[in-house]
Amino acid sequence: MTLGLAILGAAGLASAQTVTTVVDNGDPSELYDIVILGDGYQASEQSQFDADVADIVAAFQTGINFPYNAYFGCYNVHSVFRASVESGADHPDADPVITRNTAYDASYNTGGTPRCLYLSTSAGRALASSDAALAPDSDGRVIVLVNDSRYGGCASTFAVSYNGGSMESVQAHEWGHSFGGLADEYDYGADGTYSGPEFAQPNVTNSSTGNKWAAWLGETGIQSVVGAYEGARYYATGVWRPETNCKMRSNGVHFCSICREHLIKRFHEEVNMIADPTPTGLVSLASGETQLLSFTNRIANRPNHTIEWRVDGGTWALGSDSFVANADVLGTGNHLIEVRVTDTSQAVRFVAPSLLQHNHTWSIEVGAVPGxxxxxxxxxxxxxxxxxxxxxxxxxxxxxxxxxxxxxxxxxxxxxxxxxxxxxxxxxxxxxxxxxxxxxxxxxxxxxxxxxxxxxxxxxxxxxxxxxxxxxxxxxxxxxxxxxxxxxxxxxxxxxxxxxx
Structure with a gap:
């Protein structure tokens, strides 16, 4: 479930108790850094929070959550723990009403939807933003785990989920909203037939033709043939989705083809798949010298990708994650050696080719040897x-x-x-x-x-x-x-x- 909430500026409030880097895949300035907060965990329950964080990290690396698992190397994960006075979350729709004193004011029934669990006050959201900023880096979308057994979750800037039995599946769904910009595909919550404008999200449309994902129409998808199936984004009629089912519609299933495609694009938008190019700066060589050029391939585990090299704008040639620059082959003068990594995944069809290509260039200077x-x-x-x-x-x-x-x-x-x-x-x-x-x-x-x-x-x-x-x-x-x-x-x-x- 998505929630159109504006997050207020972070206030200068007290520091959180513990900041931990849970997954370190590289320089925070080069990767997408997920920050995980906890609400409704008392100081004595910090170990439970740590265990819940570990469960989310493990879940994001399983096949049911593709493509999170395939591109997990693009993430760093940090946790920030702030103890709450009481455990749980507010239940304003309970009889009697349940109110809990927690760090970020998590509450069910946000916006009048019983299972919408979100940070209900501007002060709570401001403190959560402030705490997320304590991590080594935060890229604008934050996971919040709420220590409550009642099923629920919601997402906007914060991807919020309860920590009960379906926590991993619910959070994978909510992260699809926050990180992926995906819409809900279930068809309840709104009355009547939708008759408004086209949606910004890639996985729902107001057209029964399904032309929004024309490149996929008629193909065998993840759950069904890709087409236009009526009922999505809270409406039973007037809105269509790409496949019969999807993680954005139901728990415990895979993302549909269109959601997968868009999530993969998001990884490429956020992260350069060429990591740690070595050496850095200008490379100077004399006659007879060589220099190994190398990099770390962030999608090395993906079966569909190519690595190509070229010298001075020449023809691209297939290669590996290293290349030997030979001064005597290059000749005296200045040269450019470029590597290009291209994700050729069949899971992406509707995209500008350049988005899936990542380049790095080394400048090589070969000095003259006087006779x-x-x-x-x-x-x-x-x-x-x-x-x-x-x-x-x-x-x-x-x-x-x-x-x-x-x-x-x-x-x-x-x-x-x-x-x-x-x-x-x-x-x-x-x-x-x-x-x-x-x-x-x-x-x-x-x-x-x-x-x-x-x-x-x-x-x-x-x-x-x-x-x-x-x-x-x-x-x-x-x-x-x-x-x-x-x-x-x-x-x-x-x-x-x-x-x-």
Whole structure:
């Protein structure tokens, strides 16, 4: 049952006795925080209140209350206990009248409806609002459990229910009003035929066509085929509901298709399903570095959802809850890596697709690695050593140009050897005064010169491979020059290069 009551501003009243976080699913600023209060519990009955809170929390995680259970990770739950002077609630319709001195003035027969149990005074509602604010966070809708055995409940800002045998079912119904904005679907309480305007609530309509939930018409629902069944929102005629039965109509049953859909939408309106994206802030990488990007998926237990990633606005690709950003793959500069989680639940049909999508973007900055070149060692023969030099910068995807001078005029063949750095004298093989500065195991490139000339050049084409960034290679010239050494072969100094981007 819903109740159109305005809640007055919270007054600065005495603090409640006990504030407890019952369920901690994460940062209160990111989740929907339920606050549960108790009315009509004496100080000696606090353990009963705690047990009732535990029962509600457990009930919301059972299948009969889908989708509360499926999206329970979107909730934090806090309880606030304030002792009442007396147990129970007011029964103004009893004979004799029963009046109880309780914290929030809970009373049956609110608005003239016997089972409507609500906070009957502005002072009681103000104190309840003030107490709810003592929790780490409160998102505007508060559960109140009343310590009374008489069946009853009502909802507006406060979802109020008794704590008797049907407490869990009644509270699930009342929370459907407060959190979900759903209407009652039972058909008693109002006389005549409804002839007013369309209702704001999603699960009732004044049209016998049922076009309000057109996307579902004719489908097999939870209780029946989805259609338009007359009798809802207190009227026997003139108002239609989606299915033959629903939790908003009867205790002990599931929510109908339309109510389920709307509740799921409410979760997506309130909570980002991407939690704890790591790392936070700008991610700076250098060549050769990687960074794991990850998040917690709040709907990981839902069978129907997708996780997709993309880089710099490219094509979305299916993935998991983590992604490795590789500096060498990304390349120098600023990049955006985005993850998208989409709830593809078949329980939602009538909704803007963006509501069910949740995105997070990481900014990645990949710094440039400068290419460096430096001369190492000396050439031979020692009297007039052959020398190579460069003014170029070794960079992936570019040509690295080398020059040389003091080539013996007897030289006939010359090559640039490219490999990893080393240092080994070559005197023992008949190359007096010469040394080897490269392993030469990467490449051999012919030198450009004319026989008899003392100068020339060479060109090394570096692959456009990010994996080479930061690699250190050495190049060295070797030439056949009869009469220069016993072996007839000479070498130059080396040019050690750090490959940049």
């Amino acid at each position: 460096l070149a430096m001369s190492v060692g000396t050439g031979c023969p020692s009297t007039l050593p052959t020398t190579i030099y460069t003014f170029a910068t070794p960079t992936i995807g570019a040509s690295f140009v080398l020059g040389f001078f003091n080539m013996p005029t007897s030289a006939t063949v010359a090559v640039f050897m490219l490999g990893t750095p080393t240092s080994a004298p070559l005197d023992v093989i008949g190359m007096e005064g010469c040394s080897l500065y490269t392993t030469g195991d990467v490449a051999t490139i012919s030198a450009l010169f004319s026989p008899g000339a003392t100068t020339g050049a060479g060109i090394i084409d570096l692959p456009n491979d990010g994996g080479l960034i930061g690699e250190v290679w050495t190049t060295q010239l070797a030439a056949i020059a009869i009469g220069t050494t016993t072996l007839g072969v000479i070498t130059s100094n080396g040019i050690q290069m750090t490959i940049g981007n």
